[in-house]
């Protein structure tokens with residue numbers, strides 16, 4: 473029987489997204505119905521609201537967690553009652569990247585707002601509504617592919633499970649997949665939101681000697697210090713303290729978690745010859761990429777998408793580190809707001825004074 477559910481739908485770039493009652497079809501073969509308990513607001517959601525999306529109308533939200541309420545046919549990986557994290561890199565099992573264990577590069581991932589296993593599950597008065605990233609979790613319920621959920625222990629609070637699904641996988645994974653971040657090295661995190669905070673903690677766990685945090689927001693720099701950054705710097709002043717006498721050779725690595733080309737260039741400027749810049753977000757802004765800096769000094773520019781490592785491998789590591797007290801994931805969530813206050817929540821996320829705003833349906 474289809475489910476009626478409240479969901480945040482973006483219909484036009486000229487109007488804010490609204491909470492609407494929509495209908496979700498039954499989970500088909502290889503699909504599950506999940507009751508969402510928490511969903512984080514990510515920069516990608518905000519950019520959809522600001523710039524629109526060709527797939528509109530679309531249910532927003534891709535970072536979430538909840539409880540499985542129903543399973544379709546041919547589902548054996550999860551059961552009713554399991555707590556699950558939404559996984560944005562489901563293994564299709566068919567393409568050459570998935571066969572090599574690289575589901576984050578999957579070529580079968582639908583780009584049209586549907587699911588890996590079938591058409592979009594959402595509709596309103598019979599008209600289909602796309603779901604963001606195969607999820608659309610700013611909603612009370614979602615129907616998703618079973619490959620798009622990962623079971624996590626009930627000991628995880630829902631708001632922590634939610635932010636694992638995008639911010640933590642992205643930031644933690646970028647560092648965990650970078651052998652350059654190791655004892656005896658010095659590095660910096662550029663951009664200190666939920667992703668940057670995850671990257672910083674991962675770098676600490678991997679034993680890097682120094683991890684600087686660079687962010688224009690004084691509130692976020694204060695947070696970075698509380699998360700154990702070696703030092704915190706405003707980007708306009710970053711070249712100075714970090715190129716001082718003790719760091720005259722530059723940094724061994726930087727993780728660029730700010731979506732600006734200027735941040736990538738700053739990272740390149742701070743790097744020692746042969747240093748590595750791991751770019752998680754970038755490409756926006758009026759600046760040209762400083763390719764001269766890449767060539768001279770043989771610096772390496774490497775992208776990391778959704779944590780690089782397969783979510784099936786990295787999520788258990790994240791969960792173990794959280795449960796053993798090594799990862800402070802509760803502190804990534806700086807505000808929890810009811811789904812019904814979506815407009816206020818988006819404003820709070822845009823103001824970006826804290827780290828992650830989480831919605832509770």
Ligand SMILES: [Zn+2]
Nearest residue numbers: 514516535638
């Ligand atoms: Zn995201």
Ligand SMILES: [Zn+2]
Nearest residue numbers: 564567570578
């Ligand atoms: Zn694939």
